[in-house]
Amino acid sequence: MPLIGHLDPAFLEIMNDVQRLLRYAFRTENRWTIPVSGTGSAAMEAAFANLVEPGDTVLVPTNGYFGSRMESMARRAGGEVVQVHAPWGRPLDPDDVEAALQKHRPAVFGFVHAETSTGALQPDVPVLTAAAHDVGALVIADTVTSLGGVELRVDEWNIDVAYSGGQKCLSCPPGASPLTLSDGAFAKIRDRSQPTRSWYLDVGLLESYWGEERSYHHTAPISNIYALREALRLVAEEGIEERWARHLRVAGALKAGVRAMGLEMLPEDAWWLPSLNAVRVPEGVDAKAVTRRLLGEHGIEIAGGLGDLAGKIFRIGCMGHACRPRNVLLLLTALGEAVQREGATVDVAAGLAAAGDALSRD
Amino acid sequence: MPLIGHLDPAFLEIMNDVQRLLRYAFRTENRWTIPVSGTGSAAMEAAFANLVEPGDTVLVPTNGYFGSRMESMARRAGGEVVQVHAPWGRPLDPDDVEAALQKHRPAVFGFVHAETSTGALQPDVPVLTAAAHDVGALVIADTVTSLGGVELRVDEWNIDVAYSGGQKCLSCPPGASPLTLSDGAFAKIRDRSQPTRSWYLDVGLLESYWGEERSYHHTAPISNIYALREALRLVAEEGIEERWARHLRVAGALKAGVRAMGLEMLPEDAWWLPSLNAVRVPEGVDAKAVTRRLLGEHGIEIAGGLGDLAGKIFRIGCMGHACRPRNVLLLLTALGEAVQREGATVDVAAGLAAAGDALSRD
Numbered sequence: 001m002p003l004i005g006h007l008d009p010a011f012l013e014i015m016n017d018v019q020r021l022l023r024y025a026f027r028t029e030n031r032w033t034i035p036v037s038g039t040g041s042a043a044m045e046a047a048f049a050n051l052v053e054p055g056d057t058v059l060v061p062t063n064g065y066f067g068s069r070m071e072s073m074a075r076r077a078g079g080e081v082v083q084v085h086a087p088w089g090r091p092l093d094p095d096d097v098e099a100a101l102q103k104h105r106p107a108v109f110g111f112v113h114a115e116t117s118t119g120a121l122q123p124d125v126p127v128l129t130a131a132a133h134d135v136g137a138l139v140i141a142d143t144v145t146s147l148g149g150v151e152l153r154v155d156e157w158n159i160d161v162a163y164s165g166g167q168k169c170l171s172c173p174p175g176a177s178p179l180t181l182s183d184g185a186f187a188k189i190r191d192r193s194q195p196t197r198s199w200y201l202d203v204g205l206l207e208s209y210w211g212e213e214r215s216y217h218h219t220a221p222i223s224n225i226y227a228l229r230e231a232l233r234l235v236a237e238e239g240i241e242e243r244w245a246r247h248l249r250v251a252g253a254l255k256a257g258v259r260a261m262g263l264e265m266l267p268e269d270a271w272w273l274p275s276l277n278a279v280r281v282p283e284g285v286d287a288k289a290v291t292r293r294l295l296g297e298h299g300i301e302i303a304g305g306l307g308d309l310a311g312k313i314f315r316i317g318c319m320g321h322a323c324r325p326r327n328v329l330l331l332l333t334a335l336g337e338a339v340q341r342e343g344a345t346v347d348v349a350a351g352l353a354a355a356g357d358a359l360s361r362d
Numbered sequence: 363m364p365l366i367g368h369l370d371p372a373f374l375e376i377m378n379d380v381q382r383l384l385r386y387a388f389r390t391e392n393r394w395t396i397p398v399s400g401t402g403s404a405a406m407e408a409a410f411a412n413l414v415e416p417g418d419t420v421l422v423p424t425n426g427y428f429g430s431r432m433e434s435m436a437r438r439a440g441g442e443v444v445q446v447h448a449p450w451g452r453p454l455d456p457d458d459v460e461a462a463l464q465k466h467r468p469a470v471f472g473f474v475h476a477e478t479s480t481g482a483l484q485p486d487v488p489v490l491t492a493a494a495h496d497v498g499a500l501v502i503a504d505t506v507t508s509l510g511g512v513e514l515r516v517d518e519w520n521i522d523v524a525y526s527g528g529q530k531c532l533s534c535p536p537g538a539s540p541l542t543l544s545d546g547a548f549a550k551i552r553d554r555s556q557p558t559r560s561w562y563l564d565v566g567l568l569e570s571y572w573g574e575e576r577s578y579h580h581t582a583p584i585s586n587i588y589a590l591r592e593a594l595r596l597v598a599e600e601g602i603e604e605r606w607a608r609h610l611r612v613a614g615a616l617k618a619g620v621r622a623m624g625l626e627m628l629p630e631d632a633w634w635l636p637s638l639n640a641v642r643v644p645e646g647v648d649a650k651a652v653t654r655r656l657l658g659e660h661g662i663e664i665a666g667g668l669g670d671l672a673g674k675i676f677r678i679g680c681m682g683h684a685c686r687p688r689n690v691l692l693l694l695t696a697l698g699e700a701v702q703r704e705g706a707t708v709d710v711a712a713g714l715a716a717a718g719d720a721l722s723r724d
Contacts, residue, residue: 002684003535005663037537038400038562041580045562073561167581173365175399175537175583197559199435200400200407218403219529221537224583301367322364 006220015210018225021232025147025170025240026162026180028154034210035176035228036201037221040144040165043177045073046201047140047161048110050181050189054078056107059100059137061085061092065117065306066142070110077197082106088308089118089278091271098131109137114146116168117306119278119315121150121271129158138185144168147178148235149247149275149319160185166224169247169275171320172231175224234321247274250328251318253358257332261351263339266313275323277316278309279335282344287311293338300334325359368582377572380587383594387509387532387602388524388542390516396572397538397590398563399583402506402527405539407435408563409502409523410472412551416440418469421462421499423447423454427479427668428504432472439559444468450670451480451640453633460493471499476508478530479668481640481677483512483633491520500547506530509540510597511609511637511681522547528586531609531637533682534593537586596683609636612690613680615720619694623713625701628675637685639678640671641697644706649673655700662696687721 004011022033036043048070052058058079061067063086071081084100086092092111101109109132113122122128125141132139138160146152147162149169154162160182166172181189181203189196189203196202200218209217235243251274255265258279266278281287287304291314294300305313316331332355336348366373384395398405410432414420420436423429425448433443446462448454454473463471471494475484484490487503494501500522508514509524511531516524522544528534543551543565551558551565558564562580571579597605613636617627620641628640643649649666653676656662667675678693694717698710 003529006536008657008663038404039581039583042400042404042562045560049560069561072557076557076559076561165581167365167584173583173585174368174581175586195434195438197438198407198411198563199431199438200404200563201560219401219527219536221401221535221583221586222529223535223589224537224586227585295370301370 003222006222007214007216011222012214014225014229015214018229018232019210021229021236022178022180025232025235026154026178027152027156027240028180030154030180030182032181032186032203034179034206035225036163036179037218038177039174040163040177041069042201043163043165043179044069044142044144045198046179046203047163048073049077049198049201050196050203051108051138051140051161051185052077052079053107053192054194055080057082057104059084059104059106059109061111063090063092063118063120064088064112064115066112066115066144070142074108074110079108089120089266091120091122092128094124094127094131097128101131101135101137105135106137108140110140110142112142113152114143114150114273114275116145116276116315118266118309119273119276119313120267121146121273123271125157125159133158138188145273145275145319148240148243149323150273151244154180166228166231168317169319170228170231170235171322173224173227175221176228247318247323249359250323250325251275251277253325253355254316254318254328254331256358257328257351257355260354261332261336261346261348263346275317275319277318278313279316281312281314282339282346285339285342285344287314289342290314290335290338293341294334298330298334300331302335328355365584368584369576369578373584374576376587376591377576380591380594381572383591383598384540384542387594387597388516388540389514389518389602390542392516392542392544394543394548394565396541396568397587398525398541399580400539401536402525402529402539403431404563405525405527405541406431406504406506407560408541408565409525410435411439411560411563412558412565413470413500413502413523413547414439414441415469415554416556417442419444419466421446421466421468421471423473425452425454425480425482426450426474426477428474428477428506432504436470436472441470451482451628453482453484454490456486456489456493459490463493463497463499467497468499470502472502472504474504475514476505476512476635476637478507478638478677480628480671481635481638481675482629483508483635485633487519487521495520500550507635507637507681510602510605511685512635513606516542528590528593530679531681532590532593532597533684534589535586537583538590609680609685611721612685612687613637613639615687615717616678616680616690616693618720619690619713619717622716623694623698623710624708637679637681639680640675641678643674643676644701644708647701647704647706649676651704652676652697652700655703656696660692660696662693664697690717
């Protein structure tokens with residue numbers, strides 16, 4: 001079938017649908033809620049490149065891979081980067097955040113709601129945003145691995161800018177990536193004294209296409225936007241809160257199974273991230289051999305650790321469409337078998353029984 | 363079907379295919395030949411953001427919409443912009459280019475091989491690149507509307523960087539966009555004293571993913587890369603020179619038909635662009651009413667003029683899969699009818715006869 005053009009009247013209706021459905025998924029009324037024409041990192045760069053002006057102080061976290069990426073993007077936008085520290089695999093402590101905010105008084109504070117590299121969820125988001133707003137900072141939240149899978153309330157939690165990707169909890173092919181900006185964030189962008197350093201991602205210019213005018217800025221990735229609409233429609237059909245509950249229930253069974261089998265989760269329950277389960281690699285086991293076995297023998301792709309956690313954790317996605325009881329039981333069986341064949345001792349049957357219990361309890 | 367992951371061994375093979383096929387279509391041996399993770403403007407920005415360093419003088423043309431975009435991107439990269447002039451709808455004069463190069467001695471010279479906004483092809487490319495290299499400038503060519511449709515020889519013509527889009531002569535959904543860089547261009551990027559202002563489009567960082575290492579930089583738009591591979595496979599199956607010849611023959615029939623009908627082409631034959639045919643709007647005719655009729659009554663999308671040429675031309679694509687005799691005959695009939703109903707006098711039958719003659723001659 002020929003594609004519809006990106007300025008075709010029929011496509012403009014699809015754009016309206018996508019914007020409405022994105023607002024629903026983000027739990028926001030933000031007018032500036034759009035799909036960015038690229039994968040999640042493009043939406044991330046759209047957030048930093050637009051919001052950060054040369055000379056702005058930008059506070060970023062050190063507790064995972066994506067905090068470093070924030071740093072790199074903020075620097076390239078001309079920002080002066082300062083950090084708030086926490087170890088990889090743990091969330092930020094609100095007291096540390098507040099102290100860093102008071103000390104540095106940044107223009108922008110970025111944090112990662114769901115750290116894909118470590119499986120840590122950031123609790124206490126409203127406490128962090130309140131502390132940031134107290135010093136006049138705007139808050140950027142990385143919600144790549146939370147949007148559509150984990151409780152996220154952009155407006156209620158007073159997040160100024162949030163971005164995400166398609167291929168995590170929305171179960172959508174990557175290529176058009178959610179971004180939402182508050183009026184306050186958009187005002188900072190509109191009042192910039194120098195243009196955004198990226199033309200492609202300039203939110204002020206994108207206004208002409210995604211705002212009322214619907215005039216040409218750049219060619220949109222048509223088929224990715226169709227796909228995103230369909231993915232978001234499925235979110236709306238299920239209901240966003242029901243979807244969060246499903247992730248808690250199904251990934252909860254995964255966590256219970258992992259523990260009952262005799263393996264350890266990296267996160268404590270207070271910052272366990274249902275959509276990305278970090279499981280410690282048992283002593284003496286070659287993590288790569290396990291992930292190769294899962295892919296080669298079962299067609300299941302899990303990831304290893306990055307940075308400080310390389311070789312130390314398995315990262316097991318439980319996201320969107322794939323977050324289902326049958327996948328959890330398959331994974332537990334395959335993972336148990338693989339770590340045993342690589343020399344660990346685990347009780348697969350106990351793991352499956354515990355997962356079954358957890359699934360039938362709710 | 364579940365998507366393959368962007369780091370899956372099976373996908374790495376697909377990446378190799380895409381790079382090999384892109385080299386074929388660009389007529390280059392450039393190692394740095396990749397699809398950029400965004401639409402054509404992302405590939406364009408990748409070219410300018412990487413190649414232009416703060417303080418570099420950048421020479422850009424004024425003869426169409428995309429020269430202005432080059433200017434905007436070069437400025438955002440920190441470049442000092444100077445211009446070489448030609449009216450909208452005409453190519454650059456090599457003497458003017460040489461004079462501008464000698465006067466400004468830029469680090470980078472950008473030109474548009476096929477101006478989508480005006481339907482003008484830039485002839486004499488090897489003359490322009492030789493003049494640029496004489497003053498030590500690297501040359502960026504916008505080949506958005508030429509790659510896969512119009513003769514383009516990156517290596518033979520000594521173009522340093524060329525970028526394109528999927529949705530023009532490759533007939534591919536937009537979202538992964540061709541970019542090729544010579545070793546000389548890559549060396550300038552590698553030796554930058556400051557990082558590229560875009561993290562997402564940083565060619566130096568992309569080396570880790572598209573080079574031998576194949577390690578994570580950002581999530582690639584998987585399904586767009588599949589689509590691009592398929593589009594490029596069709597180019598290779600047809601043969602690139604055969605494809606150029608088809609565009610000349612079929613669009614030549616369109617041009618003959620337009621003229622025989624009594625309408626005028628904007629370009630002279632020396633800079634006629636087969637893939638994008640600019641036809642003058644007859645005196646007194648409302649161009650928008652005509653494009654609306656074509657879309658509403660025939661499902662044919664043509665575009666109007668931009669900038670200096672708004673309301674003055676129709677822009678009729680004849681690209682890739684759509685560049686076929688039946689489409690030319692349909693378009694001529696529908697366009698003739700529509701301009702007549704909007705008050706012009708044309709001879710549709712004569713147009714069709716001339717198109718038929720042109721098609722049967724070759």
